[in-house]
Amino acid sequence: MILTLNAGSSSIKFALFDGAAASVRGELENITDAPHFFAHDPGGRTLADRRWAAGAPPSFACLLNALLEFAEAHIGQDGLAAVGHRVVHGGSAHVAPALVTPALLDALTALTPLDPLHMPLNLAPVRAMLSARPNLPQVACFDTAFHHTLPPVAQRFALPRAITEAGVRRYGFHGLSYEYIAGRLADVSPALSRGRVIAAHLGSGASLCALQAGVSIATTTGFSALDGLVMATRCGTLDPGVILYLSRQGHGISEIEDMLYRRSGLLGVSGISGDVRVLLTSTDAHAADAIDLFTYRIAGEAASLAAALGGLDGLVFTAGIGEHAPAIRASVCNRLAWLGADIDAEANDAHGAKTRGRISKPGSAIEILVMGTDEEAMIAQHTATIINPRPRA
Numbered sequence: 001m002i003l004t005l006n007a008g009s010s011s012i013k014f015a016l017f018d019g020a021a022a023s024v025r026g027e028l029e030n031i032t033d034a035p036h037f038f039a040h041d042p043g044g045r046t047l048a049d050r051r052w053a054a055g056a057p058p059s060f061a062c063l064l065n066a067l068l069e070f071a072e073a074h075i076g077q078d079g080l081a082a083v084g085h086r087v088v089h090g091g092s093a094h095v096a097p098a099l100v101t102p103a104l105l106d107a108l109t110a111l112t113p114l115d116p117l118h119m120p121l122n123l124a125p126v127r128a129m130l131s132a133r134p135n136l137p138q139v140a141c142f143d144t145a146f147h148h149t150l151p152p153v154a155q156r157f158a159l160p161r162a163i164t165e166a167g168v169r170r171y172g173f174h175g176l177s178y179e180y181i182a183g184r185l186a187d188v189s190p191a192l193s194r195g196r197v198i199a200a201h202l203g204s205g206a207s208l209c210a211l212q213a214g215v216s217i218a219t220t221t222g223f224s225a226l227d228g229l230v231m232a233t234r235c236g237t238l239d240p241g242v243i244l245y246l247s248r249q250g251h252g253i254s255e256i257e258d259m260l261y262r263r264s265g266l267l268g269v270s271g272i273s274g275d276v277r278v279l280l281t282s283t284d285a286h287a288a289d290a291i292d293l294f295t296y297r298i299a300g301e302a303a304s305l306a307a308a309l310g311g312l313d314g315l316v317f318t319a320g321i322g323e324h325a326p327a328i329r330a331s332v333c334n335r336l337a338w339l340g341a342d343i344d345a346e347a348n349d350a351h352g353a354k355t356r357g358r359i360s361k362p363g364s365a366i367e368i369l370v371m372g373t374d375e376e377a378m379i380a381q382h383t384a385t386i387i388n389p390r391p392r393a
Contacts, residue, residue: 001075004379005125006086009117012064012125014039016071017380024074025376028063035063039070047074064128082137083129084383086176086375088118088225090142092167097145097382100126100138108140114167115224117261139383146175147209147216154218154308170227172219174201174209176375181318182214184371188356192367195313198305200298201373202328203319204232204274208298210305218308220301226260229301230294232274235264237297266290276321276328295328299335312339314367323351323372329359333368340365 001023006013010032016024024047026039034054039047048070052058058066072080085100091111098104105126112119129138155169178199185193197211206229210218220228220237230236238260246256259268267274270290272282279287306312315336317329326348333343342364344355352359352370360368 001071001079002082002084002380002383003071003080004084004086004376004383005129006375006379007121007125009121012067013376014067014071015376015380016075017377017384020377020381022376022380024071028067031057031060031063033057037063037066037070060124061128061131064125065132068129068132080133080136082139082383082387083133084139084141084379085122085126086143086379087122087140088143088173089115089122089171090140090144091171092169094140094142095145095148097139097141097386099386100130100140104140105130114171117257118225137387139379139386141176141379141382143173143175144171146179147172147219149215149217150219151217157223168223170219170222172207172209172216173221173225174205174207174219175216176378177201177319177373178209178211178216178219180373180375180378181316181371182211185211185214185316188369188371189314189367192314192369196306196309196311197314197316198302198309198312199316199318200302200322200332201319202229202298202317202322202325205234206231206298206319206321208301208305210309212309218305220305230269230290230297231265232276233262233265233267235260235268266294269293276325280325280327291328291331295331295335298332302332302336303339306339312366314369315341316369316371318371318373323370326351329368329370336366341368342366343368 002017004015004017011027011029013027015022024039024041026048029036035052035057037048037050041047087108089111091114108123126138129136150170150172156164157169159168178201181199194213199209199211201207205225207219207221209216226234228236243256265274266279270279270287272284272287273279279291317323321328329348330343333341342361344359344361347355347359357369357371359370360366
């Protein structure tokens with residue numbers, strides 16, 4: 001059995017995999033204030049539900065130990081074979097999943113300046129697990145790895161070469177999600193999987209990826225996960241002059257960083273919420289402004305990726321918003337009608353449930369799909385491959 005851990009700023013999503021399917025999924029949420037641990041089986045039956053009082057949360061190590069105790073009680077103490085982790089940044093050197101060793105952990109710690117917000121959060125469970133179960137194999141799966149196929153021109157910023165060579169370039173993120181979608185496409189639409197596809201990972205974090213026969217050749221996120229699309233609380237693409245202006249106005253780097261990551265995006269524009277569900281039901285004009293900007297930028301970035309691909313055969317919506325917000329999909333596709341996107345309103349409203357996820361009309365020049373993503377499944381698959389490598393022929 002493999003345990004997958006996907007650590008965020010205030011939560012850890014986890015799953016237990018026996019083969020390709022997860023037998024348990026759950027989350028440790030609100031870990032910095034009022035921790036809540038819950039788990040359920042594939043049918044939705046509650047397997048665990050535990051809360052800690054607000055204000056004085058247990059240590060991270062104690063919370064992770066509670067998760068481990070649940071997992072081992074559920075599968076038996078000797079049933080856990082390995083732990084797989086999502087690590088946001090692999091830098092230039094780490095382009096494939098890797099077994100965690102002291103040397104690898106040191107190397108990943110050295111990458112923290114590339115992503116000081118996410119890397120400490122991703123590495124904390126690795127360190128805690130090393131302390132709690134030192135003999136249990138751990139595997140790091142990098143969100144940037146899928147994009148190592150970007151051609152050099154898609155990686156470069158127009159900065160002095162010395163800065164580029166020091167690691168300041170486009171890396172791309174959400175790679176585990178895109179890798180899963182690329183793999184699933186081969187089953188859902190084999191012809192499309194060999195063509196030119198834009199995958200739209202639309203959630204609180206959002207991005208697009210240009211897939212050429214399943215290989216990433218361009219993406220909207222760049223050096224950081226701030227770049228590209230408007231997100232729940234992140235600004236997306238921004239003129240660097242804005243940051244220079246704010247700095248000259250006396251705003252410190254920490255204040256600017258907090259604004260760009262946590263107070264911008266849909267939340268910043270609407271002044272109401274970063275949650276698309278809230279904004280779509282609001283009658284406030286600012287909510288409509290936020291949604292309009294969100295879909296405008298998606299369509300604009302999609303056009304750029306279509307240029308990189310030399311045309312477009314398919315568009316795939318995935319992640320929370322992409323899978324569950326018909327109004328967003330319709331707005332994006334209407335903006336891309338000039339590219340040949342012709343959405344079927346009835347299929348779209350039903351999330352393509354009766355058409356294997358297909359929401360385009362039969363005559364649409366672009367095949368439009370809605371597909372679920374599963375980063376945890378990719379982590380489990382990579383972890384199993386690393387700890388049980390296939391013998392060479």
